[in-house]
Amino acid sequence: MKQIEVKEGKMTWKAGIITILISLLFLFLYFQSPAESIPVKISCWLFAVIIMLAGLFFCLTAYNRKLMVEDMNLCYINWCGKNKNFTLNEIGYCKTELTLEGNKDFLTVYDLLGNKLCKLDYHMDGCYSLLQFLADNQVKIESSPKSEPCLHSILKAETVCAEKAADKANEFYKEAREIVEEWTRQNKKLGAEWKMGMVSYLEEEFRKDKQLWEQTSYEADSFQKLPEGFELALEGYLLKDGKYVMNKKNWAVGFYIPIIRVTKSMQIGEELRIRFYMKAGSELAERLKMLSYLLPRNRYHTEEIHLAHELKDKIDYGILNGNRTNV
Numbered sequence: 001m002k003q004i005e006v007k008e009g010k011m012t013w014k015a016g017i018i019t020i021l022i023s024l025l026f027l028f029l030y031f032q033s034p035a036e037s038i039p040v041k042i043s044c045w046l047f048a049v050i051i052m053l054a055g056l057f058f059c060l061t062a063y064n065r066k067l068m069v070e071d072m073n074l075c076y077i078n079w080c081g082k083n084k085n086f087t088l089n090e091i092g093y094c095k096t097e098l099t100l101e102g103n104k105d106f107l108t109v110y111d112l113l114g115n116k117l118c119k120l121d122y123h124m125d126g127c128y129s130l131l132q133f134l135a136d137n138q139v140k141i142e143s144s145p146k147s148e149p150c151l152h153s154i155l156k157a158e159t160v161c162a163e164k165a166a167d168k169a170n171e172f173y174k175e176a177r178e179i180v181e182e183w184t185r186q187n188k189k190l191g192a193e194w195k196m197g198m199v200s201y202l203e204e205e206f207r208k209d210k211q212l213w214e215q216t217s218y219e220a221d222s223f224q225k226l227p228e229g230f231e232l233a234l235e236g237y238l239l240k241d242g243k244y245v246m247n248k249k250n251w252a253v254g255f256y257i258p259i260i261r262v263t264k265s266m267q268i269g270e271e272l273r274i275r276f277y278m279k280a281g282s283e284l285a286e287r288l289k290m291l292s293y294l295l296p297r298n299r300y301h302t303e304e305i306h307l308a309h310e311l312k313d314k315i316d317y318g319i320l321n322g323n324r325t326n327v
Helices: 010-032 038-064 127-136 145-155 162-186 280-297
Strands: 003-007 066-070 073-077 083-087 091-098 105-111 116-120 140-142 157-159 192-202 217-220 230-240 243-246 254-264 272-277 301-303 322-325
Touching (some): 003 127, 066 127, 105 127, 127 145, 145 157, 162 192, 230 280, 254 280
Parallel strands (some): 091 140
Antiparallel strands (some): 066 073, 091 105, 217 322, 230 243
């Protein structure tokens, strides 16, 4: 059973409470003002009422506004507690925007006739899960290119079958190799080179207290029986005279680009899904462009380090199990 709840987060409650407290401050000024200061008293009273109404609106919104999903059935409750029930089959399409500038933030769902069913915001808890639910169930999603940096992991993820996943990864690696080689030619004056390859991890075993090169990989033999949280990524390290380039914080300079993830599926009747990230090449190019800007403007040093995992230039899975490996 697929269950999702999209609801207002703590920020809406905080905004409502703070707004009400401000209104109480104006009421305090109202009662403390001299009797003859009628304009001041009227102004304080009007501001207090308006601000208190806004605060009550925020609190009602935080308490009532939500959308609940249970398999094919959806129920939207607006800020004043009014329910609207509909099913997945009644959804025609949705429009969504989420920009880095923060001036657009919405997910609007429409029925088959183009009438609005509900409008949600990405500050609400569970909104990304709802978007993934709609995408996994083949609901048409309309968005502008400006939203891609924020939503590409959902909107630009292609579902692949287990038999084709390795081929997709290997094709991307060839593309990535060309991008990195072109960057190396354009930045020849740096005298640097790249050590790169593909590596897989399990999300639950990824240690936040360790650097990337210290992580233990998860070596899978097949895409057929991979667990949730499996991630295949392109990993690269910048080398200078055979040593690893490190920044002032002693972190290795490089890139980490997710290629394939095994995640929970939001499609009815499906448990897990293998997702291939079609924008991985663009993400790599942007990362290298940023390094072109940063490297000449900052100080670095080199160290000899030993990677705790193997970087592979080809994925070839065939046996149905998985196991951890150290190098």
